[in-house]
Amino acid sequence: MPKRTDVKKIMVIGSGPIIIGQAAEFDYSGTQACLALKELGYEVVLVNSNPATIMTDKEVADKVYIEPLTLDFVSQVLRKERPDAILPTLGGQQGLNMAKELSDSGILDEMKIKLLGTDLKAINEAEDREQFRQLMRDLKQPVPKSVIANTVDQAVAFASKHGYPVIVRPAFTMGGTGGGIADNEAQLREIADNGLYLSPVTQVLIEQSIAGYKEIEFEVMRDAADNAMVVCNMENFDPVGIHTGDSIVFAPIQTLSDDEVQMLRDAALKIIRALKIEGGCNVQLALDPNSMNYYVIEVNPRVSRSSALASKATGYPIARVAAKIAVGLNLDEIMNPVTGTTYAEFEPALDYVVCKIPRWPFDKFTKADRTLGTQMKATGEAMAIDRNIEGSILKAVRSLDIDLTDMDDPELANLSDEELDCGIVKAQDDRLFYLYEAIKRGYSIEKLAEMTKIHIFFLDKLLHIYEIAEALREGINDVDLLRIAKRNGFSDENIAKLWNQTADEVRDLRVKNDIIPVYKMVDTCAGEFESETPYFYSTYELENESVKTDQESVLVLGSGPIRIGQGVEFDYATVHSVEAIKKAGYESIIMNNNPETVSTDSSISDKLYFEPLTVEEVMNVIDLEKPKGVVVQFGGQTAINLAEPLAKRGVKILGTSVADLNRAEDRDEFDKVIKKLGIPQPTGGIASTVAEAIKCADEIGYPIVVRPSYVLGGRAMEIVNKRADMENYMRNAVKVSNDHPVLIDQYLTGKECEVDAISDGKDVLIPGIMEHIERAGVHSGDSMAVYPAQTLSQKVKDQIIKYTKELSLELGCIGLMNIQFIVHNEEVYVIEVNPRASRTVPFLSKVTGISMAQVATNIILGQSLAKQGYKSGLAPESKLIHVKAPVFSFSKLNDVDSLLGPEMKSTGEVMGSDVTLSKALYKSFEAAKLHVPDHGKILFTVKDGDKAETDALAKRFWDLGYQILATEGTAKALEKAGVPVTTVGKLGEEDSLLKQMMD
């Protein structure tokens, strides 16, 4: 079928803010979809609330609306734009839910707007458990015995009949929120109760547990002519029982016989045909390791996290093809852009192994429950490619950017066998390292397979890694062993550790013996056809497929897996930098390892190296490509941290010099700079004994901020108000010594502001000043920010501009820099300088119209601000008011305190823009899904210091007609202030208290 001509204008719905379970993969798929539709000549209107995405760039669609993804706002855009159709299947669950809501509201019928791609009936059939089970029965596809329960008693009755353990899966919740495995009635009652509450249709599926089965995924595609094909199959290292988003995953399937693969492939294709999917679809299956019995676990009738992974694992652009199918093209009519010679119906073949490891937020949330189960907890993922499993898993570990760079976690050596067993049986995020430790202690892989149900094949690979490590330990400088180790993914650093040498010594030996990596192409067809994709991975084999071109090149380092504090914003800046490099006439080369994002789409840069971001791996690419230089300022802290070691090895760092980066990042060096410039900053000191700390605090004057380097029981940072509290805190909450000093700073109350500056060494452009809603003390990433600043006086603004200029020039900034200020009594103090692109670059770029990362890249490549048409100083401010609001994923994680403080906790952001501040604020709350009802009850529980301020706030709520509830202490204060208040119980009564609230 040729493309549809009855449709001219198409609206694409994005996935909104990044939360656990719905992340950057939808920026990638949405961007691909918009570009594919534009390529076919359609007019594309995009709606998304997330400013930190490439898909919301003006260039991606004809019209871009950054508006809340709610019925009201999307309807308004529909009425204004009057599109002929909506494409909802590329914006994750949020996109689908939005389409359902629009359809239910009747607006689509009223305006005769069509839904493209898979129709809603099929989507419901895949997502509604009962309809799905019925379909599977009709298709004779086995599903685990299960019952749909609307009450806890129904759930318990099923389990009593069919036995424990059972899995609880709430209907229509994201990332499996609220699900779990119950081994007994008490657990079942607790999980089912919570699941029923969280499900918007008060429905949970109680399912016979198939935990321990092999978990297999198929990414399949189908068009309207019923052509269907498999893009990629994948096997989870972790058997059924752990959410696939929290599982280590390999592609292709590793432990199944051909018969088994074909059986499951047939099942997946049968299902996608029966559902009449038009586009991409993900089918999850469970296979009994001891028989040919299998079960269908789940079907996602849309592109998903797994499809992004499958796209990057195979090179096959699933979202791009899905968008084309949605407008009527068939698989045998769509060219595979990777080969340029085959059609999209050609199934990719892999001649390598891909490994994905999730990235969890437990380094930030140290007290969180780290147990893995049916509820996804990871914020991001890293992917690695090599010719064997050992290589791909070791590279993936290095790509995670955690404390460990290999399998051997020295801290686990202190565990007792019982503790070790516990960590192996009850999977946490770090089980991989527990397994390695067990192998070190001589556990047999048979025993480990029995304990974990992980296939012995995978465990044997871990054993192989251990055997190589042990052989290395015995064979120092043995070149043959070195070659074997490199072929199996060992890093120079890992080998150096085993040999008691430095990584450079290992490297020298390696290079001397010509053990250097070659780069293989990811071409979707295992070399069967000619292919031009510039997408490479390293391996220690013979034939190099990556040829250095004659064009001068620039290497850009990406930011690796998404984590709290280093989100998709840095991928945004990376992609923009690459655009500018291409425009400037250089060959652009990206190194990154995040399969979810736009930067690792092989069509973005001239060359893509999918590699860990380590000194060794970056140097290997540099040795081959000999770029003009390396850009590190857009890839967050991951890339910045590589600047110094790369410079030491003679690599040219483009932009701000390494010495200047250090002057901004080192506390002492920075103190000197700021003193020299005479810029005010909060006074501070360092103490290494309790007495010193108290003396220091007394000298500074309270309140102060204390930042210990070693925490016993308190929070990492604390604001302390008086001497008695300080003594108590120092004695009980922290450990202080010469090795673990405590930083003490004056705590200034006041407005917090933030600027991103672009400097060419002569002129300094300040695109905008952002004013935070929350006062100092809340991490800037968790604060709401307003642009343009609303309450700053001209004097304060002038000071900010002056200090920004002085700091940028003094610190030799070439490119981007981020500075945070506190305004205290009309006086501006500098609290932090980051000599790199910051989290606010996408937001500010969008609201000011200045493509900051591109302007900065042009400067880095030698084009001054003046040449680019920019003047020094603050850019003209916009008429609209824009609010950036943080979005959190607390409901996905247990035992994480949601109280905002100096440590960042948010996972994503939204933006609201309008003509007045209150309208913009309203939109940002709506976009963040913090819908505040216009009447009802408000429960106040505030600390003593906040009580006076609370009186006034509560009074205003009461004036608006809200009922005020408060816990005892707060209620007393409110009563005293004359605010009508109902006192509610405190400890142990939170359930009844909440019931009261929900009535």
Place this chain on the structure above:
Amino acid sequence: MVVNTISNEKESEDDGARIRSAAISHDIPLFTSLDTVEAILQVLESQSFTTQSL
């Protein structure tokens, strides 16, 4: 809606955390900074009329 800023008063700290976690698990809008509450009030006030007895 829940407004909760309890942090460092030892005996009430657990309470604060429990109320916060209950609010989150029941999807009740939760605010832990009075500045955010002020912003919410600004929105609500701009959307509503004032009713006052004489």
